[in-house]
Amino acid sequence: MRLSKLFTKTRKDAPTDETAKNAQLLIKAGFIHKEMAGVYAYLPLGFKVLENIKQIVREEMSAVGGHELIMTAIQRKELWEKTDRWDDAKVDVWFKSTLKNGTDIGFGWSHEEPITDMMRNYLSSYRDLPAYVHQFQTKLRNELRSKSGIMRGREFVMNDMYSYSVSEEAHKAFYDKATVAYLRVFERVGLGDITFLTFASGGAFTQFSHEFQTITAAGEDTVYLSRKKKLAINEEVLSDEVLAHLDISRDELEEVKTAEVGNIFSFGATKSEQLDLYFVDEDGTRKPVILGSYGLGVTRLMGVIVECFADDKGMVWPDNIAPALVYLARIGDIPAVASAADELYDQLTGKGISVLYDDRDVRPGEKFADADLMGIPYRLVVSEKTISSGQYELKKRIEDSPKLLDKENLIKVLGA
């Protein structure tokens, strides 16, 4: 992508109505646009990051047998009444409206009910099970107060997977696979070392759920953590009983501030019974399907990544989710430089390397500052100097000094 053709631009000043680092940087760099409190649009560069994260999630969901689909944002009231979650006193984040004919509807803050109800059409025999489905959906939640930029919005993208199993044993086996799949996602986006599977409250259905908590000062949760045992406990469930259950003592645990990037639940048979999702087993008996739910906040994850890696110059994206791998800065505007940079841009993109090509007629300092702010992993410079030396100047975002490489080595380093 040529920066001269991109309509977004960077800003020197961050908006003062945002204090969250992720929102300030993403807005300064032109990745997102704030429509209103807790509601953000994703501009081309931010959209690219979001799509890159989604692709990683998609691959991991697919690897454990997940089939992607997309449910509706508009939902039926009757469904939620069956599970007693329509009442605002029970669920306080509902957006609701009414059709012209007077029918009450809700806007999806979660999809457990509709997706489980829908599955009644397809799951009737043990031969139909297990089934694993997932989607990337914009969830709408009428939060009393949204905060922390894209980490807690009223409108946000979530990957939610649901598992339908014949038995508790089968469910448990998949639950463990899904846990590993999510851990792999966090590993791949660079948060593996600071993201922990965490014991949390299980709500109405089970004693515990599991959260994935990433250590960051920008987080809203507090967890007690053993790095050695790779185990964490949300403060809301910390008790002697829980410590005994997990066979760990309080003084092995350190207190850390975290952001919840994922949350997985076992529903058992409860929701299937409420929504009448039964199947006929091998032995001819009718049984409720065992349900699990696995959520990962995609937009929140993007915000957490900004928070965790940014430095005083701007954002720092891991290679595999950056809006581009290379920021190609053309220094000087003489024809020889322009044509050399054009040619390099074509060659790299031809090899499948994603390049943000700064072909604007602005001073070098501005290009370097923008490359840093946007957090592009590699900065590649073409100038009179590099042309006369027959080499290219490559600098990693996280390193201070550049290296001079010939074209062959350049392409090797960039992995094509």
Place this chain on the structure above:
RNA sequence: CGGGGUGUGGCGCAGUCUGGUAGCGCGGGCGGUUUGGGACCGUCAGGUCGAAGGUUCGAAUCCUUUCACCCCGACCA
């Protein structure tokens, strides 16, 4: 939802206390000098001061109502 703060060109702000018809920086247009870490000179465009109502000869400024945004807390499958 309780407490606190803020709304003035696209962005960041001053002016409000003490009413006299809006100013600065960034950004944008044009002309020129520049070109390896956000350059500089000249020039031009752009705002009925969040909205509504009131007081006054006159309101960004005073009064009333209202909307929005931010922070702290509460809440948070």
